[in-house]
Amino acid sequence: MAVPIRTAVAALCAGLAATLFITVPARADQDAGSHVQVWAVSGPERAAAAHEPRARVSLDDTTGTLSLSVSHGGRTVIEPSPVGIVTQQADLSQDLRFLHRKDRLVDERYRSKSGKRLERRVLMNETRLSFATAAGARLDLVVRASADGIAYRYVLPAGYGGVLGEASAFNLPPDASAWLSTYRADNEGQFAQHTAATAPTGEYSDQALFATGGGYTLLAESDLTGTYSGARLAHDQGTGTYRIKLADPTVHTDGPLATPWRAMVTGDLATVTRSTFTDDLAPASKVADTSWIRPGTVLWTWLAGGKEAGQSLAAQKAYVDYAAERHWPYEAVDAGWYFKTDEWDTTDPNWQTNSWMPELVEYARAKGVGIIVWIHQRDLDTPEERAQWLPTLERWGVKGVKIDFMDSEAQSMLQWYDTILQETAAHHLMVNFHGSTVPKGIQRTWPQVMTLEGVAGEEKRTNTAAHLTTLPFTRNIIGSMDFTPGAFQRVGLRPNSDAAEVGLTVAYESGLQMFAGTPESYDARPLARDYFDQVPAAWDDTRLLAGRPGREAVLARRSGDRWFLGGVYAGTAHTAEVPLTIGSGRWLVETIRDGAEGLVQDRQVLRGGDSLSVDVVDNGGFAGIACPWRPGVTTCSR
Template identity: 80%
Template sequence: MAVPLRPLVAALCVGLVATLFTTAPTNARAEAPSDAEAWTVSAAPGAPRARIALDEDTGAVSLAVTRGGRTVIEPSPVGIVTESADLSTSLRSLGRTDRQIDERYRTKSGKRLERRVRMQETRLSFGTAAGDRFDLVVRASADGIAYRYVLPAGSGDVLRETSAFNLPPDADAWLGTYRADNEGQFTQYTASTAPTGEYSDQALFATAGGYTLLAESDLTGAYSGARLAHDQGSGTYRIKLADDRVDAEGQLATPWRAMVTGDLATVTRSTFTDDLAPGSKVTDSSWVRPGSVLWTWLAGGREAGQSLAAQKSYVDYAAERGWPYEAVDAGWYYKPGEWETTDPDWQTNSWMPELVDYARDKGVGIVVWIHHRDLDTPQERAQWLPTLERWGVKGVKIDFMDSETQSMLQWYDTILPATAEHHLMVDFHGSTIPKGIQRTWPHVMTLEGVAGEEKRTNTAAHLTTLPFTRNVIGSMDFTPGAFQRVGLRPNSDAAETGLPVVYESGLQMYAGTPESYDARPLAREFFDQLPAAWDDTRLLSGKPGKEAVLARRSGERWFLGGVYAGAAHTAEVPLSIGSGQWLVETIRDGADGLVRKRQVLRGGETLGVDVVANGGFAGIACPWRPGVTNCAR
């Protein structure tokens, strides 16, 4: 489907900003300003509180965040510079409106399917003596603070933001070095001792007011992606855009600068970045079905991708396991022995229709890998997407975008409605990170944007940090389950078994070989039972870089996953999954392989698990009644 880029972007942008500018004020929960030059915004007592201040001498605007009277973000600069004006200084207040947001929506995947959004929104208008102006829109909820700039038509292109986040210098910080593919390793520093450089905007800090994850939401081709620029010795993290200039046509609403804030359990469970994003643009999403996927890249590589016989054998295994999908990675449409050249007659020569038919007869759907460069023109999209739909392919894994520039984000704006039109679920690799995309486009099942199972440099500390950073903001295609990569992964088999619970993904791509699963029947049985969509998520215990134990509920069963970094020990996990008695099955590392233990515990009691060095565990908890001996379904 050929979709003109600029008209689409302009229409979306104008519609959004028109809505923003015409919102009528309502009765406000936000507090009245303490004086003419300061305003506070909060959703409820005890929730994070934003204080916006206008300096009377410089005319500069700052924003600070507290929680429970304690510092989260110190007063930080707010402002934006366009072709026509520097809107970071010499400003005066032009007015304020307030409204309450109360919404419900349902997702296809994620930490929980049913969502409730309650936010307080305050819009503050600022202008210069020359007549230039912008609105600062601030939203506050129980788990975060966010703001965006709204610029009227005629403001010109955006040259930069002066936005920054000032953290207490001694705040603990978990940062991922910025990479275009968002696959940097997370490392712990303090806010001031982190080396000079650029970091991913999914940065986690621990302050007196609790934990805060910096993030971005509602990023489209109307703007550029952001990263954090930092100078060692300072607690300041500045917003740096991917482009030197953002092309702005007409009115503009920038992405949200978000601060997910609370205790660690609140941050981990938060859906704040999704809640900020626009509602679904897919009218009928009944064809979108999360599920487990047998992924064949680490299992067989490009050679397997070029072999119909190999792919049929993988389909057979997925069908035997009851896994709903099998993913065919790179190689299936290349000429044998080549990597960079596609076959111009791929539609005629491909064996993919035969594989799709074979898999359909066995109750397995096919997901196919495709390079971004083969979908980057209207002609290519018109050739590929209808063909894949006609064959019966269920989803596409699109790879190697490796950019958050405005032009690439405009490509996302085009490929998202096009894949939805052709009923193709999407897994983005070499990509941006979620940033609210899964609420707006629910057929986006997962995104990479992570140093995942393919990496040979991952550490156990990195694995225990991801649930509190990258995976907070949306589905993460880590591709767990690569049991065959002994020595290439930093964790134990029991920890690997628990990863599909610790890491949420709408398409959970299992990276092992059939032989590696068969050699570990307890892990295989656990994977067979795992859903890919959850009714609820809870953090049972955790500390970034040290441990992460999550519980995710499907129906009345809770699935447990724990990963640890450090020496062998007995982990004590609060079973905070509800009252009553629970049959708890855990899979642990034993002397000769994985072992299972069953015990009955009451909700709130402590689950003790022996963990090997850099190990972990997996488990299932189901309500116990007389006669219940296992949690299998």
């Protein structure tokens, strides 16, 4: 049957419109007098385009090499940097020719169980640039741009064999200030300040912060799974170049491959600190029912009593009693509570344990306290061990596991992560990873992951005040961080004051905020203890009130109508002036600071936008709560 002309024309127009929406002309913009094709990618917020990051991808027609640069507000953030990947069957870092471009809008909403805020909005422009070599090998470069970052990844069809390495690198202005952590497999290096060029030759963790283009840029990674290998930054002193180096000499693939995102969180310091960019890039949650996942504060007993406490039911019951008295929702039992032996009867429900854990869990449950248990990764590294441990812990009623000593970002260990994430979700066990990788989007995809270590935390005896004031702008930006604050008993082993230690519980975000002190140390500091009674572990919003990496970090986090304040400082005693940018109206502000005889509480009524003045001691800090003020309101406590 003949098709009417008007119908055919309408169909043709619709088809052309759809094509124009997803495909741009095959030829990109070309710099005058050069052999370079250029594609620009910016975020979808057109009204604020001048203030958003913008990526520029270039192809040199002479060499067939790709580069990517990033600007923000018209100023260079990342200088043109090499892009490409090399596999066993094809070198996709050179001799490339452009095929086509497709664009799409990424517009998503999701709810997190923990982090800087619970409600999230993802709004990004995505551009997919397709290239091929003369031999027909294909490479897609996928670039995403949002209001707070630029990211790219490689997508390859099947048949190219293992990945031998990436050409990916980041070229920073040589004089850019840099806050870097020397790479360790457990990600527990100290952050120290350099310039991009003067940093010593070596390898650094990929969460590296640079002051560039009038703002800041944090390098990061997202959507890292066992299909690939973890990345670190390799640097040669004297240059501003930081190259991607993979943990494995060969990444094994058995089909099409999408590499992790190479992310650049960029903007002013407040934007970077508040960003959830690495979570936003990650796949959606794979856990359908998340009602059992409940963030909270935890009485953690390792630094309070060590292994001996872990071996004692009486000691653990006493800790449960204290947590119940304080209405802290969890108590964590660390190493020493179980042992392995081939003589155990694995049909016994108490196998692999010194038998008192089920009794402790029931004792705690009756008092409204959940139990979290430590377990070594080597005891979960086979299917048989996992099939014995995880159902048993679920049957006992254990709420979560603290899994320790992975100490690797090699592909084989990442494949183990993939498995344990599926199985802990199936057995309704929240997870705290120690001796681990860092979040890299894992908390969006697997929301039972409440926190990860991957930080030189409270256990370290070499931390500096500068390190503590850098963490909110580096490691903690990309996800929950189990620093374990509150270890008041470690006087002389930590570089900060008591008030700063209280402030860390807000300055540092963690879905399970583990308090590392002793009950005696809390009772000796009732202001700190009462503050811990109120501090949440999940937040409705987060704002940076004041900050300079390595010098000061003051964060405000909202729960309901109350803002909790945490400030940490490095340097000499002074009066800190903090803009109270938490909203209009009048606020009753209660602060805890260091006094001559211990902690002191102050109360004052301020308007939103006023300056909050707090006396800070050497390497000190403060904690606080701000609640809406009205006549008759005299305290923020509930």
